[in-house]
Amino acid sequence: MFDKILIANRGEIACRVAATARRLGIRTVAVYSDADAHARHVAACDEAVCIGTAAPQDSYLRGERILDAARATGAQAIHPGYGFLSENEGFAQACADAGLVFIGPPPAAIAAMGLKAQSKRLMEAAGVPLVPGYHGADQDPRVLKAEAERIGYPVLIKASAGGGGKGMRRVDDPAAFEEALAACQREALGSFGDAAVLIEKYVQRPRHIEIQIFADAHGNAVYLFERDCSVQRRHQKVLEEAPAPGLPAELRERMGLAAVAAARAVGYVGAGTVEFIVEQPLGYDHPEAMRFYFMEMNTRLQVEHPVTEAITGLDLVEWQLRVAAGEPLPLSQGELRFRGHAIEARICAENPDNQFLPATGRLHVYRKPACSAFTVADVRIDDGVDEGDVISPHYDSMIAKLIVRGDTRAQALARLDAALAQLHIVGVANNVAFLRRVVRSDAFAHARLDTALIERERAALFGPPALHAPTAVAVAVAHTLASEPAAAGAAAAHGGHDPWDARDGFASHGERHRHFAFRWGDDPVPARLTRRRDGTYWLAVGEGEAACAGPLYWRADPGGGWALGVTFGGASLRATVYAEGERLHLFTPDGAAVLVTVDELAHAGDHAAEGGRLTAPMPGKVVALLVQPGAAVKKGQALAVLEAMKMEHTITAPADGTVAEWLYAPGDAVLEGAELLRLSPA
Known part of the structure; x- marks a missing residue:
């Protein structure tokens, strides 16, 4: 086992790895940016090294600085967490060249699964079922549109090099294809440095079910059952649970074996997640008709790994460390069991009532229910923030993960709702109240699950507050x-x-x-x-x-x-x-x-209208201006594209009018509330 490892990430995953390493007697080194000098993950480790300024490209994405920090502190291995450099084959190779162990899969396996189109071809050769689609190298927009028409609308455009919902759009008819393609390519290039996309048939009533796999360097590979991640907004997960409700045992086994076959096909070692899309052609009450298709493989530990830990009683980070140190898998497939039910809720700084736009601010109040952290328990919270910390625009908007388990799904649901009610956050917009609505909804309670659940249940989930x-x-x-x-x-x-x-x-x-x-x-x-x-x-x-x-x-x-x-x-x-x-x-x-x-005396003169102004709903960067000064626009027309927290957001006209003046140019950074343009009324 290692004596010292460096954790090349921040937030709750860095704290999570540090907690397991401490239990195993391994010393840890944190890296941090100027914005994270007083962050909890810095205090959680034995040593800490500053690697740059707040922007990720100047700190957490600078692989050479992380390698320098590892050499300077005598670390033997680097744990990449998830995100940033965790799925970067170049960084994994650089670790090997520097004589350091990369706690993850071999560079060749990352490369094979990193490009969606290439991974689809590999999976097809391995006999893993695929969604009908186009995964070719020709990226001519005319070719891509023709392939979409061949596949049949609706289709899904997806960034070939990406994940996490970035560079992804559903397109329902040919007229909207070019605009959606351009947006996907912009977002893919900005997030992954590669504008290539693939086209897939949009599966009706799809469930997003993923299989946790593990492989070692001795030829052993197992699956640790599945997680249902169907509840999503903006193609990103909101709630995850294990096991998947209503999944037949026979289908679970077939999906598990397919996931192991996928891992073996690329010589995989370490923790990984094979993601499937599961079609329900006859509806929610006919599990016997479910069909599954390979979607992608995440060559790292996933954010939602705690629900697998909750039902198996295992520490997946410990497994990662042992496998990376050359040990065989602790258990064989026949020895693996699961018990009960677990659900994870992602607590995010965002505004559900405003298209889930990310939010920033200080956690003036952050009070948690009675819980454990980073260990299997009935109520568990994994986080990397404390009361008084600032949620900044530089990194992901997730504040914490709330994980509950119960003997049954109904018991887990009740525990999750109670724990959410006891989670008090003040100072930054968040999704806690929205999560309670989802958990209490009839559709989620009765496991009528698919990736469109939030849109389908919009009337119930975005209605008036529960408190009158x-x-x-x-x-x-x-x-x-x-x-x-x-x-x-x-x-x-x-x-x-x-x-x-x-x-x-x-x-x-x-x-x-x-x-x-x-x-x-x-x-x-x-x-x-x-x-x-x-x-x-x-x-x-x-x-x-x-x-x-x-x-x-x-x-x-x-x-x-x-x-x-x-x-x-x-x-x-x-x-x-x-x-x-x-x-x-x-x-x-x-x-x-x-x-x-309302102090009526203090606000007696507050009646001036904002008229004619359009402001940024969040801090970010102007990506594109879609109209010119002097242009007449209609209410709801797209005016500009703003990028914040790695996602694109379209700014639309609040009313009919004429664009009088733009106050920013593409590439400019803007603060929340900054006036972007002046709009003359019609």
């Missing part, structure tokens, strides 16, 4: 009342003894009324609180027929946010409230919400 406005306002008012005595007590402790500082609701006669103003989304919500002579409170929320009124009761337990028990409108609930300026972030077992408190 009157309930949220009642919680906000209770929070205000509960916090005032504490504020008054703090003032008294600092010498304040003025009787007018008292906030006990005293009135010399009659009843006391207070008025509150909140904003629920874009809607104003007024509230009127009455303190009756017997000391009880009566709250009226809203106006007209929609008003809700009733007695308000609460009890409070302040401490790092306010934990409240609130009764209003015939219902009682527990809530935790975090104040962030004028925004109140409410978390309850039923759902979360954000209310904005």
Whole structure:
């Protein structure tokens, strides 16, 4: 076994590898950029070396700097994590040339599986089923369009050298082909340095099921069962689970053997994932009709590997280290078993209500449920951030992975929903509430799975918040009342003894009324609180027929946010409230919400319209301007392409008008909220 390894990655995977290495008595070296100097993965390792500035191309993608760091610290091997250099055959070869062990497959295996078109030809020769498509070298747009018409629409354009949903578009008719092809090629070139694409038939009702495989240098190869990764947005995974619900045992075995055959065909060594697309031609209730096709092989450990660990009880990183050190696989195929069910949710800094655009910001609040980290447990969170850290635009938007397991899928679902309810994040937009909607949806609960689930269930997943406005306002008012005595007590402790500082609701006669103003989304919500002579409170929320009124009761337990028990409108609930300026972030077992408190005097003059401006929805880089100044545009027309967090985003016109002026040029970096252009109204 190794004495010291260098971890050539950041975030939770670097922390994950460091935890396993420490358990095995292996010392670790972290690498970091200027932006990560105080990151948790740096503290998790025994040594750390700075390799450059924040941009990945100036740090984590600089293989020569990583090799220099390994030599300088005496590391014997390099673990690439996932992403960055993990699937780069040139880097794997450079490690070998430098006398270092690359903890991954041989360079030839990475090269064979790195190009989708080439890997398809290899798999066809190995007898692995393929989706009908075109994987040829001729990249003439006319040839590609002709092949799409031969295959039959809808088709999928995919970057030949890529993965993770980058450089991928579904095309439903010939008229949209050229534009989609150009976007895929741009994205592929920017992400992988190779604009080549392939064309495949778009499979109806597809499930994304992948097989975890392992092989050693002694000729042994096994599969560690499957994971269902069908729940996706923007062709990227949202939820993963193992085993795949409803997959017949006979099909599981055939897919596992096909995955092992794929690995053997390229002389594979180490951990890998063979991804299949599974067609359900007769619908969700006919598993006997399922057909599977090879999609691609990821020649590395996957983000979702913890669900396999949860059902097998194995440490896959330990297997990686042992195989890389020359040991045989710890278990044979006949010795492998799985038990129970596990689900992983990717917690990401993004806005589900705005096309899942990545978000940035500081984690002002990051409170987790009772859980373990990096080890098999009923509730586990793998992360590489702490409260107070900044989610920057330089790297992936994933904050953490929440993994649960249960004896049954139903038990795992219940544990996942409960754990998501206890995960409180304030300061950066995130997908926790959206994940709860997915987990609670009828389609996911009954395993009616395919890669279009989110779009198919859009009405249920993007509806109004689970927490209703009157309930949220009642919680906000209770929070205000509960916090005032504490504020008054703090003032008294600092010498304040003025009787007018008292906030006990005293009135010399009659009843006391207070008025509150909140904003629920874009809607104003007024509230009127009455303190009756017997000391009880009566709250009226809203106006007209929609008003809700009733007695308000609460009890409070302040401490790092306010934990409240609130009764209003015939219902009682527990809530935790975090104040962030004028925004109140409410978390309850039923759902979360954000209310904005409105100070009507402070905002009396805030009525100026933005009219004519168009701003960047996130920090990024301008890739292309699609119209010229003076051009007349229609609402919804594409105006520009912005790149952020390795993905392209199209900026569209919010209304009819004329482009008056562009304020940035292609290649320029822009901040979130930066004015991109001026649009004169029609």
